[in-house]
Amino acid sequence: MVITGGCLCKAVRYRISAAPIVTRVCWCRLCQYLGAGSGTVNTCFRKSAISIEGELCDYRSIADSGSVMHRSFCPACGTPMFSEAEARPHLVFIRSGTLDDAEVAKPAVTIWTSEAPSWACIDPSIPQVEGQPPPAA
Numbered sequence: 148m149v150i151t152g153g154c155l156c157k158a159v160r161y162r163i164s165a166a167p168i169v170t171r172v173c174w175c176r177l178c179q180y181l182g183a184g185s186g187t188v189n190t191c192f193r194k195s196a197i198s199i200e201g202e203l204c205d206y207r208s209i210a211d212s213g214s215v216m217h218r219s220f221c222p223a224c225g226t227p228m229f230s231e232a233e234a235r236p237h238l239v240f241i242r243s244g245t246l247d248d249a250e251v252a253k254p255a256v257t258i259w260t261s262e263a264p265s266w267a268c269i270d271p272s273i274p275q276v277e278g279q280p281p282p283a284a
C-alpha cells in the first residue's frame with residue numbers, strides 16, 4: 148500500500164507505505180486558525196512509514212497538556228502539512244487535505260467539540276470527544 152500527497156505548490160511531497168491508523172476532525176481553537184475558521188481533518192500514520200521530499204517550516208507550541216507540538220507547513224505556499232507531538236515521536240498527523248486521495252481520510256471521530264463555535268457542522272454519525280482523546284497509538 149502506498150499513499151501519496153503534498154502541498155498546493157508541489158514543493159513538498161510525501162509517500163507513506165502503511166495504512167492510516169485513524170482520521171479525526173479537530174475543532175480545537177488552534178485548528179480553527181489553520182482551517183480558516185473550520186475544524187481540521189487529520190490522518191495519523193506511523194512516522195517510520197513516511198518519506199518526505201521538500202523543505203518545511205516548523206511552528207513549535209506547547210499544548211495545554213504540556214506536550215511540545217510541532218506543526219509544519221510549506222514555506223512557499225503556506226499549506227499546513229504535519230502535526231507531531233514530542234511525547235508521541237512514533238506518530239505523525241497529516242493534514243488530510245494534502246492527501247492525493249481524500250477517500251483515504253474518512254473521519255472516525257470529532258475531537259475538541261467543546262471549542263467549536265455554535266454554527267460548526269459536526270457529523271452526528273461518528274463519536275464526539277469534548278477535549279483531547281486518548282493517544283491514537
Ligand SMILES: [Zn+2]
Pocket residue numbers: 154155156157158159221222223224225226
Ligand atoms: Zn507548497
Ligand SMILES: [Zn+2]
Pocket residue numbers: 173174175176177178187259
Ligand atoms: Zn486541533
